[in-house]
Amino acid sequence: MKPLINILLLLTLLAACATATHEKGMLYTDFPETKELSASTQVLYTALFRYPFRIRVQGDRAVVMDLHGQETFFHLFHYPDFSYLSSFGKLGDSPEEMLSAENIRWNGQSLWTLDANKSELTRFGFDSSGDSLLRQETVGLDKDILRALDFVTYGDSTFIIPDYSGDSRFCWVNREGKLLRKMGKIPSSNEDALKNARPALAQAWRSFIDYNPENGVLAAVTQLGEILEIYNLQDSTHVVRIGPHGEPKFQVSQGYGIPTGIMGFSDVQVTDSAVYAVFHGRSFKEIAQNARRGIHVDGGKYIYVFSLTGEPLRRYVLDHHVCGISVNEREGIILATDVNKDEPIIKYKMK
Structure with missing residues (x-):
């Protein structure tokens, strides 16, 4: 009986530790359903990309964002055939050019972009032919906003931007x-970092975000570790989901x-019925070991699907490493x- 008692005691201690560590969130350990998906490659008849990081589709137009674009950051295609239309967002330091690109968001017939290095949001609109997107408006961000690395549009007059000062979770910007106001706190159980190293904690908690105005859900997933947050802006509820990592x-x-754990999520989308997130799950130790062997692969091989209240629904296992x-x-x-x-746009059928 003694070994059994020791095992029960150990399990009790582990359960207590888990509760203390994750008291601000709810744990998930697995998904009730796992499906393997095989991609088809979208043939492109032009070589444009160095690092195609984001893809956004609206109607019969798709924009692909090249994180490390040599001449331009964004490329416009006809959808669904992906015939090339035009490129925009010229790289450079003049007032009409961009130094970096972090994300892109459709808002009606406009496309908003974020330049972290210039601390600017820029709105592009279609020309009369619908084959080009032209710069129409630039918004310089308040100096109190510390290096914006992602954003979503909230209606036509407000942006929501993650706060990297560590003082809150999000900044609301007109x-x-x-800066209009700040919202939320980093839901970390690291009390020492919350008290003494909030900027470093905020960096470690860098998150990719998305917002769906139809259901009022704002989702955030951490680039490191395995944390999903869901804010319902209609009823002011907040859910934190903590994965095995x-x-x-x-x-x-x-x-x-300085990160020491794993690469976590790299993109998230809130649809009308669920939250989809790209997950990597590889440790920095593994990444470094692969690099020493000449293996350089970026992206995640999983797409996690959660309900709009954070319940794990499904895990897709992919045959490619994807970013956006x-x-x-x-x-x-x-x-x-x-x-x-070399052909970086791929398509998966969920059904």
Whole structure:
């Protein structure tokens, strides 16, 4: 009986530790359904990309964002045949050019882009032919907003931007770029970092976000670790889901958070019925070992699907490593970007 007692005691201690560590969120350990998906490659008749990181589709137009674009950051295609139309967002430091590109968002017939290095949001609109997107408006962000790395549009007059000061979770910003208010807190159980190293903690908790105005759901997934947050802006509820890899792990060095755990999520989309997120799950140790062997693969091989209240629904296992996704539930397809391939736009059928 003694070994059994010891085992029960150990399990009790582990359960207590888990509760203490994750008291601010609800754990998930697995998904009730797992499906393997095989991609078809979208043939492109032009070589444009260095690092196609994001893909956004609206109607019969698709825009692909090249994170490391040599001349331009964005490329416009006709959808669904992906015939090339034009490129925009010229790289450069003049007032009409961009130094970096972090994300893109459709808002009606306009496309908003974020330049972190210039701390600017820019709105592009279609020309009369619908084959080009032209710069129409630039919004300089308030100096109190610390290096914006992602954003969503909230209506026609507000942006929501993750807060990397560590003081809150999100900044609400008006159409003129002025900070209106801050919302939420980093849901970490690391009390020491919350008290003494909030900027480093905020860096480690860097998150990719998405918002769906139809259901009022704002989702955030961490680039490190395995954390999903869901904010319902209609009823003011907040759900935190913690996966098996737990919170982002990091060490503080000269005020900066140095990652030590895993690469987590790289994109998220809130549809009308679910939350889809690209998950990597590889440790930095594994990534470094692969690099020493000459293996350089970027992206995640999983798409996790959660309900709008954070319940795990489904895990898709992919045959490619992908970074960005565009989900069309009505057609049952997921478009994705694979930065490792010469033909980087691929398509998965969910049904």
